[in-house]
Amino acid sequence: MNMPKRTVKVLCGPGLVLLALVLALSAAGASGSKELKTIVIDPGHGGMDLGAKGKFGTLEKNITLAVSFKLKALIEQNLPYRVVLTRDKDIDVSMENRSAIANNNDAVLFISVHINGSQRKKAQGSETFFMNLNASDEETRKLAYMENTSAELEKQIEDKNKDEVKMILWDMAQSAYIKQSSQLAEEIQKELNIFLGTENRGIKQAPFKVLKGVACPAILVEVAFISNPEEEQKLIKDDFQRKVAEAIYQGLKKYTKLFS
């Protein structure tokens, strides 16, 4: 039509810049891995933070790391995902940094691996948690709004403003993924029951510090009780740790199939 030349130029300018940006970004992405999506695995505790302790001296932080290594290998061998660990040695990592690692890597799934502990010596079994904010009425209204509109919001917000909006929502990032997180928890819990034969403590919601700021479906598994001497003996065995990794892997595999 009779679009003035100046408008065409004005439209072309930002368009070219955008194109260049997209190319640069995809090139940067490709250099690391061929656009593989990232799963972040979070081995609970580490360093000075020992986590729960067993009667025989087993430390939660060591078991979570061992299981996480096995899980990473299983995923990378069998699924088209890249796995990033929030720690790959015995070091302290802050809660904020754990969720930041997930968000900075554009993680599609976040799995925090823990071993349970209780004041009760007989406490046993495995359970899978997802986020619950235990919010006030006002917060609940805000969250309900976000949950219902987060997909809509994504579309409406201009790309240039997205980062800013993300920053504002950072602290409650997980609230937009509660439904998917509960599904992921359900799939993983089913497999834990099958593979481990530990008591089924089910899926539960609790306000976990480490899950709060994660901007993707996120769960926290609590595998058996280190505070229960019988379960502690199981947890130190390589074979049991392998089964834990296998169970989580099968659960997340089933979950990803639901969404592909």
Next chain:
Amino acid sequence: MDRTKAILFFVLVFLLVVLAFIFFKNSGSERIKKPGEIPQPAVSTQAPIEKSTRKVTLFFLREEDSRLVPEERNIVSDPSTVREAEEVIAELIRGSQTGLVSSLPAETKLVQLFITKEGVAYVDFSKDLVDKHPSGSAAEISTVYSIVNSLAYNLKPIKKVFILIEGEERETLGGHISLDHPFLPDYSLIVKE
């Protein structure tokens, strides 16, 4: 002259006596009134108990499952909610009298407790609550909700509970449950009989 002086003297003495009588009578009646102002329960008439008590329900753990189990206890009743809340916490720390498992380390001390107009109870514990805590998600959930439920269940003005450690907000007790917000009670964790 002398007569008028004498009359004046007697008038003054009389006035002084009257004033003294009024003064001592009032202060005396105040002394009698004071204990009467405190609402006395019916029990006080039959037993010479100086302080009245009230029944509260505390929440502990039991070995069979991870649910919270109620245990009744008498505390000294007090018109101040803060006082009664302090007593509830002290009893929780003292532990169960019926063999239930305590969800707070025995070494824990209550540092301070206050309640806002909005009904948020800020409960400040000594660092023992963190240092002596067994860690683990299940353990942290038990600790948090035995505190929150025990307070909110017994004391109507308390709607939510904010847990502090040595006067400061703490991220978590042992790496799991976030303590950066006040907790609403969760009575679904209590055992159903």
